Amino acid sequence: xxxxxxxxxxxxxxxxxxxxxxxxxxxxxxxxxxxxxxxxxxxxxxxxxxxxxxxxxxxxxxxxxxxxxxxxxxxxxxxxxxxxxxxxxxxxxxxxxxxxxxxxxxxxxxxxxxxxxxxxxxxxxxxxxxxxxxxxxxx
Amino acid sequence: xxxxxxxxxxxxxxxxxxxxxxxxxxxxxxxxxxxxxxxxxxxxxxxxxxxxxxxxxxxxxxxxxxxxxxxxxxxxxxxxxxxxxxxxxxxxxxxxxxxxxxxxxxxxxxxxxxxxxxxxxxxxxxxxxxxxxxxxxxx
Numbered sequence: 001x002x003x004x005x006x007x008x009x010x011x012x013x014x015x016x017x018x019x020x021x022x023x024x025x026x027x028x029x030x031x032x033x034x035x036x037x038x039x040x041x042x043x044x045x046x047x048x049x050x051x052x053x054x055x056x057x058x059x060x061x062x063x064x065x066x067x068x069x070x071x072x073x074x075x076x077x078x079x080x081x082x083x084x085x086x087x088x089x090x091x092x093x094x095x096x097x098x099x100x101x102x103x104x105x106x107x108x109x110x111x112x113x114x115x116x117x118x119x120x121x122x123x124x125x126x127x128x129x130x131x132x133x134x135x136x137x138x139x
Numbered sequence: 140x141x142x143x144x145x146x147x148x149x150x151x152x153x154x155x156x157x158x159x160x161x162x163x164x165x166x167x168x169x170x171x172x173x174x175x176x177x178x179x180x181x182x183x184x185x186x187x188x189x190x191x192x193x194x195x196x197x198x199x200x201x202x203x204x205x206x207x208x209x210x211x212x213x214x215x216x217x218x219x220x221x222x223x224x225x226x227x228x229x230x231x232x233x234x235x236x237x238x239x240x241x242x243x244x245x246x247x248x249x250x251x252x253x254x255x256x257x258x259x260x261x262x263x264x265x266x267x268x269x270x271x272x273x274x275x276x277x278x
Contacts, residue, residue, distance in 0.1 A: 001216050002181050002225075006188035008209040014192055016185045018177035023162045025189040031197070038157035040189025041257045042141050043182040046155045049145035050164040050179025053153055058170070070147040077140050083260045086141075118180045121222045122265040 006040075013037070044123065045074040045089060051119035056093055068138060069096035076127075089123065091131040098138045145179075152176070183262065184213040184228060190258035195232055195251055207277060208235035215266075228262065230270040237277045 006014040012027035013036045024037030033039070038046070053072040060067050071094045076086040123129060145153040151166035152175045163176030172178070177185070192211040199206050210233045215225040232251070251272060262268060 001214055002184060003212060003214050004181055004185045004188050005213075006185070006192040006211045008192065008196055008206075012193050012196070014189050016189060018181045018185055019174075021162075021177045023160075025185075027193050031193075035158075038160045040186045040193065042143055042157045043186030043189065044258055044261060045141060046143045046145070046157050046164075047179045047182030047186065049143050050153050050155060050182065053145040053147065054151050054166050054170075054179065057147055057151070067147075072145045073142060074144075075140055075142050078257075083257045085257050085261045118222045118224050119183055122183060122224045122262065125265040126261040 014040075016040075016043075041086075042076075044119075045076045045086065048089070048091070048117070048119040048123055049074045051117040052091060053093075055117040055120075060095065060097070065095075065100055066098040067095060068098060070094070086123075086127045089127045089129045091129065092134060093131065094134045094136075096136045096138060100135060100137050153179075155179075155182075180225075181215075183258075184215045184225065187228070187230070187256070187258040187262055188213045190256040191230060192232075194256040194259075198251060199234065199236070204234075204239055205237040206234060207237060209233070225262075225266045228266045228268045230268065231273060232270065233273045233275075235275045235277060239274060239276050 005017045009015050011034065012032040014025050016023055016025055025040040026036040027033035028039055029035070049072045057067065057070055073092040075090045077088040078084045079087050120129065144156045148154050150173065151171045153164050155162055155164055164179040165175040166172035167178055168174070188211045196206065196209055212231040214229045216227040217223045218226050259268065
């Protein structure tokens with residue numbers, strides 16, 4: 001069982017506690033926020049970025065790729081109607097490496113996939129998720 | 140469009156950026172984490188806690204309830220099979236207030252509901268979500 005807690009501090013400003021780690025969330029300014037922290041709905045796509053990032057860097061390391069930079073950007077498009085959920089989520093993986101092995105048979109980095117991350121498996125049920133790789137080889 | 144970014148720092152430790160705010164996430168110790176931050180899958184339920192917390196505190200304020208303490212605890216039970224998604228999520232709202240108005244017709248705090256929060260609307264498609272109120276009146 002995983003437990004997290006959000007405790008009201010002031011206005012629309014909450015302290016989030018996860019396993020002894022604390023950070024703040026706040027509302028959009030239209031609804032009383034003062035930018036004291038990220039908006040909480042964005043933690044869904046932040047969780048997705050972290051989860052799939054860990055998944056993919058593990059694969060790159062297992063494949064003995066020498067990665068010098070790795071980041072995951074997640075772009076979430078929201079519905080115009082309330083509750084304005086994310087309808088389409090794009091995941092962009094940016095990999096820079098000194099060696100990068102393509103798959104022998106199809107010339108692609110097909111060992112890279114994102115389907116097994118937990119957050120991905122959950123959010124896929126609520127939104128359309130696409131992904132893209134930007135790969136830069138250093139020599 | 141909402142954009143977030145996870146950038147690899149070291150080992151399984153990523154910097155998460157959301158609208159200029161930064162915090163760390165890290166993996167579980169079994170897979171190389173050193174507790175440098177929360178595990179990213181937990182951001183899903185943290186986002187849920189923050190989102191529905193903002194929703195409910197807004198309702199309490201509209202109803203002119205004098206809230207002295209408010210927190211939302213979210214407990215997520217994971218599947219035993221990979222990718223070990225959250226299957227059942229319990230949301231516990233703890234409200235302490237000097238005045239608390241029950242609904243005239245049914246004696247319940249039926250103006251409190253959590254269905255409209257964005258994170259709730261999304262995660263409801265992936266997990267079974269239940270909720271419970273713990274209400275304490277101060278005199």
